[in-house]
Amino acid sequence: MVPAPFDVLAKRQDTEDTWTLELQPRSGEPFEFAPGQFTMLSAGGAGEVPMSISGDPDEPQRLVHTVHSLGLATQAVCEAEPGQVLSVRGPFGRPWPLEAIEGADVVIAAGGLGLPPVRPAILRMLAHRERYGRLVLLYSARTPEQVLFPDELTAWSERGLEVLVTVDSAGPEWRGHVGVVTRLIRPAKLETGILVAMSCGPEVMMRFMLAALADDGVRSDRMFVSMERNMQCGIGLCGHCQLGPKLLCRDGPVCVWSEIAPWLSVREL
Amino acid sequence: MTGVHVIERGDFDGLLAALARRSYTIVGPTVRDRAIVYDEITSAEDLPIGWTDEQDGGYYRLRRRDDEALFGYAVGPQSWKQYQLPANVKLWRARVDQDGGLSEVTEPPRESPRLAFLGARSCELHAIGMLDRVLLGGAHPDPADSARTEDVFIIAVQCAQAGGTCFCVSMNTGPVAERGFDLALTEILNGAMHHFVVEVGSERGADVLEEVPHREAADVDRNAAKAVHAQTASQMGRELDTTDIKGLLYRNYEHPRWDEVAERCLTCGNCTMVCPTCFCTTVEDVTDLEGEHVERHQRWDSCFTIDYSHIHGGAVRPSPRSRYRQWMTHKLASWWDQFGTSGCVGCGRCITWCPVGIDLTEEARAIRDSEERPDAND
Amino acid sequence: MRMINELIAATPTFAGLEPAHLELLAGCARNEHVAAGELFIREGEAADRFFLIRRGLVALEVDAPGRGAMQIQTLHEGEVVGWSWLFAPFRWAVDGRAVESCGLIAFDGACLRGKCEDDHELGYQLMRRFAAVVIDRLQGTRLQLLDLYGRAPASA
Numbered sequence: 001m002v003p004a005p006f007d008v009l010a011k012r013q014d015t016e017d018t019w020t021l022e023l024q025p026r027s028g029e030p031f032e033f034a035p036g037q038f039t040m041l042s043a044g045g046a047g048e049v050p051m052s053i054s055g056d057p058d059e060p061q062r063l064v065h066t067v068h069s070l071g072l073a074t075q076a077v078c079e080a081e082p083g084q085v086l087s088v089r090g091p092f093g094r095p096w097p098l099e100a101i102e103g104a105d106v107v108i109a110a111g112g113l114g115l116p117p118v119r120p121a122i123l124r125m126l127a128h129r130e131r132y133g134r135l136v137l138l139y140s141a142r143t144p145e146q147v148l149f150p151d152e153l154t155a156w157s158e159r160g161l162e163v164l165v166t167v168d169s170a171g172p173e174w175r176g177h178v179g180v181v182t183r184l185i186r187p188a189k190l191e192t193g194i195l196v197a198m199s200c201g202p203e204v205m206m207r208f209m210l211a212a213l214a215d216d217g218v219r220s221d222r223m224f225v226s227m228e229r230n231m232q233c234g235i236g237l238c239g240h241c242q243l244g245p246k247l248l249c250r251d252g253p254v255c256v257w258s259e260i261a262p263w264l265s266v267r268e269l
Numbered sequence: 270m271t272g273v274h275v276i277e278r279g280d281f282d283g284l285l286a287a288l289a290r291r292s293y294t295i296v297g298p299t300v301r302d303r304a305i306v307y308d309e310i311t312s313a314e315d316l317p318i319g320w321t322d323e324q325d326g327g328y329y330r331l332r333r334r335d336d337e338a339l340f341g342y343a344v345g346p347q348s349w350k351q352y353q354l355p356a357n358v359k360l361w362r363a364r365v366d367q368d369g370g371l372s373e374v375t376e377p378p379r380e381s382p383r384l385a386f387l388g389a390r391s392c393e394l395h396a397i398g399m400l401d402r403v404l405l406g407g408a409h410p411d412p413a414d415s416a417r418t419e420d421v422f423i424i425a426v427q428c429a430q431a432g433g434t435c436f437c438v439s440m441n442t443g444p445v446a447e448r449g450f451d452l453a454l455t456e457i458l459n460g461a462m463h464h465f466v467v468e469v470g471s472e473r474g475a476d477v478l479e480e481v482p483h484r485e486a487a488d489v490d491r492n493a494a495k496a497v498h499a500q501t502a503s504q505m506g507r508e509l510d511t512t513d514i515k516g517l518l519y520r521n522y523e524h525p526r527w528d529e530v531a532e533r534c535l536t537c538g539n540c541t542m543v544c545p546t547c548f549c550t551t552v553e554d555v556t557d558l559e560g561e562h563v564e565r566h567q568r569w570d571s572c573f574t575i576d577y578s579h580i581h582g583g584a585v586r587p588s589p590r591s592r593y594r595q596w597m598t599h600k601l602a603s604w605w606d607q608f609g610t611s612g613c614v615g616c617g618r619c620i621t622w623c624p625v626g627i628d629l630t631e632e633a634r635a636i637r638d639s640e641e642r643p644d645a646n647d
Numbered sequence: 648m649r650m651i652n653e654l655i656a657a658t659p660t661f662a663g664l665e666p667a668h669l670e671l672l673a674g675c676a677r678n679e680h681v682a683a684g685e686l687f688i689r690e691g692e693a694a695d696r697f698f699l700i701r702r703g704l705v706a707l708e709v710d711a712p713g714r715g716a717m718q719i720q721t722l723h724e725g726e727v728v729g730w731s732w733l734f735a736p737f738r739w740a741v742d743g744r745a746v747e748s749c750g751l752i753a754f755d756g757a758c759l760r761g762k763c764e765d766d767h768e769l770g771y772q773l774m775r776r777f778a779a780v781v782i783d784r785l786q787g788t789r790l791q792l793l794d795l796y797g798r799a800p801a802s803a
Contacts, residue, residue, distance in 0.1 A: 001360045001361065001552070001565060001567075002360075002361050002374055002376065003371070005370045005371065026370075042554065043369050044365045044366075044369035044370075044371075044560070044563070045363075045365045045371075045554050045556045045560065045562075045563030046554070046556075047553075047554050048552065048554065068581075070581050071581070080369055083368060084368045084369045084370075085366070085368045085369045085370030085371075086369065087370070087371055111795065111796060112795065112796030113796070140796070141796055142794065142796035142797055146796060166721075168791045168794065168795075168796065169717055169718065169719070169791070170717070170718040171715055171716065171717065171718070172708070172715060172716045172718070172744075174718060175704075175746055175747070176721075177704070177721045177723070178706060178718040178719065178720050178721040179720040179721055179787050179791065180787040180788075180790040180791055182787065182790075183720075183723075183787055186659075186723065186725065186726075187723045187724065201795075201796075202795040202796065204790070204793060204795055205790070205795055208790060228580060229578070229580060229585065230577065230578055230579050230580050230585070232551055232552045233550070233552055235407070235408070235409035236407045236408065236409060237403070237404060237407065237409065237411055237548070237550065238549055238550045238551060238552060238567075238570070239548060239549035239550070239570075239572065239599075240549065240551070240570070240577060240578070242595070242599065242603070244519075244603060245602075245603040245605075245606035245607060246606075247607060250407070250408070266522040266523065267591075268585060268586045268587065268588060268590075268591035269522065269585070269586075269591070269595075
């Protein structure tokens with residue numbers, strides 16, 4: 001339970017309340033992780049928070065986190081500057097099944113802060129582009145200003161990821177889609193027979209997105225989601241992250257939709 | 270040596286002496302604050318001699334017996350859980366440097382006192398095993414790494430009477446302890462006769478018994494013990510039909526009974542504190558006022574607190590209804606999926622110590638009955 | 648004309664219409680092009696037309712002083728633009744702007760309204776299809792209203 005020290009190398013502000021921090025393990029040991037895993041992150045005793053890893057899994061000498069400053073603990077993390085130190089435990093959790101889905105067309109539906117947790121998966125799949133069919137990203141943000149990683153979205157589309165972006169509202173200068181993310185399914189012209197879906201974002205968004213894909217014939221055991229509940233220990237001992245029968249730090253955060261969907265329709269489960 | 274033997278009441282302290290010679294700290298039942306709790310004991314005189322407990326929903330009283338039985342009661346508010354998973358453990362302490370890093374990290378030495386549990390009941394032995402599975406059976410062992418129960422010397426006691434809220438028979442966890450002990454005692458008290466039928470459960474149990482005056486049990490002794498066990502089994506204060514209990518609860522997340530129990534439940538969390546298998550803890554970082562030092566603590570937590578299910582935006586379970594439902598379905602249903610057994614040992618503590626007497630056997634029955642007789646107005 | 652028939656029949660909204668109705672629709676339709684940036688639908692104007700997007704992206708907007716034009720929703724290839732032609736007061740409730748250069752099929756809504764009065768089966772078919780469009784747009788709008796990616800509201 002003792003965290004390891006990571007030096008803050010670089011920091012970039014993404015939106016008014018979101019920062020991306022690039023960390024390096026003080027030990028010099030590479031931080032190996034699988035896309036979809038998370039760490040327990042803290043700054044100087046201000047409390048730990050579970051944080052999806054948003055970096056490149058093929059560059060384990062760096063640990064990258066995109067953090068939304070929302071409470072005391074995340075605020076302390078977001079205030080860390082290069083030269084300062086953050087404490088890290090992990091990696092924990094069940095990752096995206098990137099090997100199992102080789103050969104398929106993959107649609108990634110990400111909403112808001114759901115993009116950072118799928119970024120490692122996108123980078124890994126682009127690094128092995130030939131192993132997958134179509135790769136399609138359907139990404140939804142609140143406004144154009146809240147779109148994360150805009151330069152990377154362009155770079156990824158040049159490497160073989162089809163990128164469609166929509167926002168909830170926009171001013172006249174926005175040239176993309178406006179509307180809920182499910183509306184991107186038609187323009188993406190997905191062929192659902194060999195389709196695998198990965199989704200990360202607010203739970204409401206994932207429910208409607210996967211229902212729409214299921215209506216189009218995507219099998220629920222070929223859809224994967226990254227679930228979130230209160231994680232404290234990260235190691236399956238404190239009980240907080242339970243969602244029905246699952247302990248999400250150990251049986252998730254990535255879950256198969258067919259297994260988790262029935263539990264999500266029970267309010268306050 | 271294996272098998273079954275008899276120790277006279279007069280020689281009982283010899284057992285404790287044998288343990289003391291082996292440097293065991295003996296933890297056993299004793300009367301304090303009008304309840305029977307677990308504490309260090311040194312002689313038989315520390316035990317609740319001549320006391321019994323009356324238990325019902327939201328009700329616990331000690332009464333004097335008309336005999337001098339050492340173990341003439343069921344279970345009190347505490348369980349052995351406090352030794353396996355202490356209520357507050359300091360995991361480490363560190364200095365917080367200027368750059369936010371932690372230095373001078375010190376982990377407190379893990380004390381491993383040689384503990385002997387005297388008076389553990391069958392339900393409690395099951396609970397100890399369940400907690401072991403939860404805390405030690407996963408990919409990451411419990412960081413507090415408390416009493417490794419294989420090192421604990423256990424003298425079990427076979428219950429001579431069932432408590433008012435007991436239902437170990439329903440849960441297949443008693444009343445007779447069959448394994449998991451070094452020695453198991455059945456107290457036989459009949460007029461002038463007062464002795465203990467002792468089953469040996471391990472080599473070190475046999476070694477201890479060697480040092481205490483004893484005789485081999487005759488058939489009459491074994492039969493007397495069996496009669497005691499059978500009588501206890503017939504006295505269960507409660508019953509829980511466990512047929513497909515997992516499916517029953519998984520099917521009924523939206524049952525109106527949850528609304529009904531929510532009108533009574535205070536979300537005080539007593540049940541989670543007295544339950545011998547509730548294992549939820551919270552991890553907290555505590556700093557001093559200057560923010561120069563930080564300690565990480567692991568404390569007991571309860572799914573009944575509003576913070577328990579907090580994610581950004583608020584609690585996933587804001588209502589008492591959802592929190593009671595979480596506790597009961599975890600205990601009786603999801604535990605199966607998570608750990609391969611039920612989470613309940615039928616000790617009845619949650620019923621006894623609930624200030625409003627909520628009885629999970631009654632709640633389960635109400636839900637089951639409504640499935641079997643959907644027209645019945647409960 | 649034949650081209651337009653096929654184009655109309657190929658869209659999700661009008662799929663399954665019987666040939667006679669397709670003919671009626673096509674008879675009220677013609678190809679149009681709108682340049683990128685052109686505001687071709689104005690809030691408050693008579694809604695005598697509706698459109699099918701053959702190619703391009705159309706934004707529905709509402710303009711507010713101080714906030715400027717806010718995009719509410721974009722409509723893409725294969726989608727219908729406009730239901731106000733079918734329901735009183737037959738007036739556009741939003742502005743419509745071509746985000747990119749668009750190829751549209753424009754329908755004479757006033758003319759079609761008349762034909763629906765004469766042929767109730769046609770009327771039923773169009774009502775049914777436009778109701779589905781409204782439902783789809785409404786469900787999406789409800790989710791947009793939730794502001795799922797916004798700062799979470801403070802609560803207990």
